[in-house]
Amino acid sequence: METALFGIPNLGIFIDLAILVGLLLLGVPAPFAFMAALVFLVYTYGFEVGAQLPTAFHKMKSLTLLAVPFFIMLGGFMSLGGISDRFVDIADAIVGRIKGGLGAVTIVACAMVGAIAGTCSAAVAAVGGIVVPQMEKQGYSRGYATGMLAVSSVLGQLIPPSVPMILYGFVTMTPITACFLAGVGPGILTIVIYGVVNYFMVRNNPNIKVLPPVPVKQQVRQLGTALRRGFFALLMPVLLLGGIYGGIFTPTEAAAVALVYAIFVGLFIYRNLTLKDIGNVFVSQAVTTGVVVLMVIFVLVLSRVMTMQNIPQSLIAMISGVTENYYLTLLLVNLFLILLGMIVDDFTGTLLAAPLLFPLMQHIGVHPVHFAAIMGTNLGLGNVTPPTAPILYLSARIGNVSVDKMIKPALVFMIFGALPVVFITTYWPDLSLFLPRLLMPKIMAGIGG
Numbered sequence: 001m002e003t004a005l006f007g008i009p010n011l012g013i014f015i016d017l018a019i020l021v022g023l024l025l026l027g028v029p030a031p032f033a034f035m036a037a038l039v040f041l042v043y044t045y046g047f048e049v050g051a052q053l054p055t056a057f058h059k060m061k062s063l064t065l066l067a068v069p070f071f072i073m074l075g076g077f078m079s080l081g082g083i084s085d086r087f088v089d090i091a092d093a094i095v096g097r098i099k100g101g102l103g104a105v106t107i108v109a110c111a112m113v114g115a116i117a118g119t120c121s122a123a124v125a126a127v128g129g130i131v132v133p134q135m136e137k138q139g140y141s142r143g144y145a146t147g148m149l150a151v152s153s154v155l156g157q158l159i160p161p162s163v164p165m166i167l168y169g170f171v172t173m174t175p176i177t178a179c180f181l182a183g184v185g186p187g188i189l190t191i192v193i194y195g196v197v198n199y200f201m202v203r204n205n206p207n208i209k210v211l212p213p214v215p216v217k218q219q220v221r222q223l224g225t226a227l228r229r230g231f232f233a234l235l236m237p238v239l240l241l242g243g244i245y246g247g248i249f250t251p252t253e254a255a256a257v258a259l260v261y262a263i264f265v266g267l268f269i270y271r272n273l274t275l276k277d278i279g280n281v282f283v284s285q286a287v288t289t290g291v292v293v294l295m296v297i298f299v300l301v302l303s304r305v306m307t308m309q310n311i312p313q314s315l316i317a318m319i320s321g322v323t324e325n326y327y328l329t330l331l332l333v334n335l336f337l338i339l340l341g342m343i344v345d346d347f348t349g350t351l352l353a354a355p356l357l358f359p360l361m362q363h364i365g366v367h368p369v370h371f372a373a374i375m376g377t378n379l380g381l382g383n384v385t386p387p388t389a390p391i392l393y394l395s396a397r398i399g400n401v402s403v404d405k406m407i408k409p410a411l412v413f414m415i416f417g418a419l420p421v422v423f424i425t426t427y428w429p430d431l432s433l434f435l436p437r438l439l440m441p442k443i444m445a446g447i448g449g
Contacts, residue, residue, distance in 0.1 A: 023037075150396075157183070177443075182369045337349070
């Protein structure tokens with residue numbers, strides 16, 4: 001079918017995207033913004049709504065999608081059950097006595113929490129209330145501490161398992177475990193670069209206090225105490241990731257096991273969790289899950305309509321009309337994803353960009369697993385980039401500080417930390433493909449890797 005509207009080629013694409021982005025900017029809830037975009041396409045091009053819904057509902061009968069609510073709830077139980085606290089204590093025992101060490105603790109803690117909870121927002125919520133007050137006590141400004149928290153939270157969608165990667169794999173039919181592994185290289189690189197940026201930013205700050213040096217034996221004892229107190233917390237990533245990559249669990253089964261484990265540890269071992277807390281987490285996270293499910297339904301129908309209307313192919317033709325250069329095309333895609341990440345959260349951005357851009361990536365020869373890492377790094381940067389920056393504002397609320405006080409340090413981390421990671425990930429495929437090819441050679445060979 002032709003995409004011309006009023007005799008103007010591709011006009012429908014621009015109007016549809018303008019409706020979607022405009023409604024999101026106006027603050028309309030994401031599921032309804034997707035619904036409006038879908039309604040526009042359906043009625044503009046004369047599709048029968050009833051013919052499209054059965055396909056979406058059929059695809060929703062997926063065990064893969066069950067992992068999403070499990071991981072969403074897991075973040076809440078980690079925070080309330082004392083598991084996140086133990087991760088911070090362990091990181092603090094390792095690098096807490098180095099100048100700028102507490103900043104490194106924040107970065108590593110976000111990665112550790114991200115290795116379980118799987119989202120940017122979960123990393124902010126679980127780590128922010130613990131490390132921001134502690135950093136302020138040691139002389140960091142609250143704005144700096146919160147800005148660092150915001151940019152470090154993107155590790156939640158890079159370090160596996162990651163909910164956005166689950167959604168990407170579901171929409172594009174790419175093996176989810178391979179998508180998980182694709183984020184490891186960029187995630188480790190992000191941790192290292194952020195640690196270096198933090199060191200140079202605080203090394204000459206006289207206000208930052210460093211705990212007095214102690215004998216090595218005492219440091220080892222402190223680390224041993226933190227490891228002993230955090231033993232059951234450390235078992236969780238072993239259980240979760242070991243189960244997935246060891247072939248014992250699917251990602252969905254691993255998420256369910258980790259959720260039950262987190263509730264058990266919070267209730268009976270650390271005893272930070274109450275029955276009332278469990279009820280509150282189930283209720284609050286059910287709302288988030290409902291929003292995600294609604295978005296998935298609308299995106300599935302929208303993706304089908306777009307495909308029937310040849311919109312992805314038209315997008316390929318549009319970009320090819322601008323440039324057929326591989327590197328410039330990737331640059332344009334990066335800019336689009338960063339701009340999209342500024343407007344929407346990681347869930348919404350993944351669900352919108354994956355079906356729209358995936359055919360273009362296949363056309364220019366980008367590996368599906370590599371594109372998962374490209375999306376993760378770009379949307380993560382967009383989520384903390386002004387003017388809208390959903391994760392930046394969430395961090396400001398968690399850190400109880402105005403955005404203007406945290407924006408300068410956050411921008412330093414974005415420019416000298418996140419942006420280089422985006423370009424390295426985009427133009428050096430082996431960074432994201434090395435581990436999947438090493439650990440999953442047969443699966444990667446089956447999808448062109």
